[in-house]
Amino acid sequence: MSLLCGLAQANHVKCKCPNIDARATGSTSCSASESSGICTISFNEFDDRLELTARDLLSRVGKWKEVAYSEFPANDQVNSPQSFTRKNARLLSSKDPASLIDQIMIYSLVALVDSGKMDDQAERIADVHALLRRNASVISAAFVSDGQRIEDQGVIVQMGCFEFKRDNFWAMYKASWSVAISNEQC
Known part of the structure; x- marks a missing residue:
């Protein structure tokens, strides 16, 4: 019985903002952001409206005219090919690789969109998006490969976990299959 409890606990995703003492635990992927003294943590199922607003935000502030986005159903539908x-x-x-960068960037912005503070961070989002797009192959490989970790210029990426910090703005996306699910951050 204790083995089953241990396995169930291992599947919980932990998320915490870096400066505000706010944390949450869920059984699905999480998006978290800290901006203007507010911490917001959201767990999948992300509201489709929030995902689309995050995509539109990225399209508006990014340096690329087109942002790749795929609608994936909730992670609890693990048998779904989508x-x-x-x-x-x-x-x-x-x-x-650039499409994966856009997808995880959108997921990392869901909590920011949920907080309503998205326009305050447009310049920082554009800066991070440009950095990620320039290094899309390396960053996307680290996001899907076990054993790789990138930590540079305020960006941390490892399997299933992505976070970035610019000035007073921080955002993170952690997939339910991340190697960092039991850590509060990447």
Whole structure:
């Protein structure tokens, strides 16, 4: 019985903002942001409206005219070929690393959109998006591969976990299949 409890506990995703003492635990992917003294943590199922608003924000402030976005159903539908599983993230990474970058960037912005503070951070979001797009192959490979960790210029990426910090703005996306699910941050 205790083995089953241990396995169930291991599947919980922990998320915490870096400066505000706010944390949450859920059984699905999380998006978290800290901005203007507010911490927001959201767990999948992300509201479609929030995802689309995050995509529109990224399209508006990004340096690219088109932002790639795929609608994936909730992670609890693991049998669905359209879930944002590690397998599907790897396929997306191998076909078009920039599309994976856009997808995880959108997921990382869901909590910011939920807080309503998105326009305050447009310049920082554009800066991070440009950095990620320039290094899309390396960053997307680290996001889907076990054993790789990138930590540079305020960006941390490892399997299933992505976070960035610019000035007083921080955002994170952690997939339910991340190696960092038991850590509060990447």
